[in-house]
Amino acid sequence: MGIKEWHPFDQPREKLIAFGASSLSDAELLAIFLRVGVKGKSAVTLAQDLLDEFGDLHSLLTAEQSYFCQAKGLGVAKYAQLRAVLEMSRRHFESGLKKGDTMNAPELSAQYFMQQIGHSQREQFGLMLLDQQHQMIAFEIVFWGTVNQASVHPRELVKLALKHNAAAAIITHNHPSGKPHPSQADRSITATIKEAFALVEVRLLDHIIVGDHGRWHSMAQAGEI
Known part of the structure; x- marks a missing residue:
C-alpha cells in the first residue's frame, strides 16, 4: 500500500x-x-x-x-x-539573533553554536563578541584543529574584541566525534584567554563545547570559569 x-x-x-x-x-x-x-x-x-x-x-x-x-x-x-x-x-537562527536577542543563557548560546559548528567533522574554535547588554556584535571561526596553547592564540582574540569594541565574549569549540566535556587543555586555554581579555576589560562569559548528537557543555554553568 x-x-x-x-x-x-x-x-x-x-x-x-x-x-x-x-x-x-x-x-x-x-x-x-x-x-x-x-x-x-x-x-x-x-x-x-x-x-x-x-x-x-x-x-x-x-x-x-x-x-x-x-x-x-x-x-x-x-x-x-x-x-x-x-x-x-543556520541563517534563519542567526538572523533572529542579529535583531537584538540577548545572549543571557547558556542554552541560547549553545543552540547558536550547534547551528554554526555542530555539523562540522573538523574541530573548530569560534569567538562570539557581545556589547554591554550582552547582545551579539559578531561571531567568527578563528582557528581550526585541536584546541591547545599552540593552536589558539589569545592575542588574535583580543585584537578582534578591540576591533569590534566588545564588552564581553563567549568562546566555543566542537568535539566532532566525542563527548563535550572539557579536557585539561580546554581548561588551560580558557584560563589563558580569560586573563588576556581581562587586560583589555572584556569579560569572558563562557566557553561552550559542542559535542556529537546535539550535546553541549557550558564551562560557566559548571562553575569552571
Whole structure:
C-alpha cells in the first residue's frame, strides 16, 4: 500500500500540517525530505532504513558526502538539497539573533553554536563578541584543529574584541566525534584567554563545547570559569 492510500493523518505531510512538525517521528520528517521512496518501499520505509543504516538522524545529517551519496535513495542531488536546508536553518537562527536577542543563557548560546559548528567533522574554535547588554556584535571561526596553547592564540582574540569594541565574549569549540566535556587543555586555554581579555576589560562569559548528537557543555554553568 502506497502512502497516498494511508489515512490522511498517517501521511507525514498531512500529519505535519494538521498537528505540527514536532508530532512527527525522525523517519516521518526524513520521508518528507525524501518525497518519494524506491521500488517496493514507501518514503517512510526508506527513511527508516536509512536511519538504521546511519545510526540516527544526526549521523545522517552530518555524514561525509561520499558516504551519504552512496546510500540507496540518496545521491548528489539530495546531498545538495540537504546542505541547502541546513544552511537556511543556520541563517534563519542567526538572523533572529542579529535583531537584538540577548545572549543571557547558556542554552541560547549553545543552540547558536550547534547551528554554526555542530555539523562540522573538523574541530573548530569560534569567538562570539557581545556589547554591554550582552547582545551579539559578531561571531567568527578563528582557528581550526585541536584546541591547545599552540593552536589558539589569545592575542588574535583580543585584537578582534578591540576591533569590534566588545564588552564581553563567549568562546566555543566542537568535539566532532566525542563527548563535550572539557579536557585539561580546554581548561588551560580558557584560563589563558580569560586573563588576556581581562587586560583589555572584556569579560569572558563562557566557553561552550559542542559535542556529537546535539550535546553541549557550558564551562560557566559548571562553575569552571
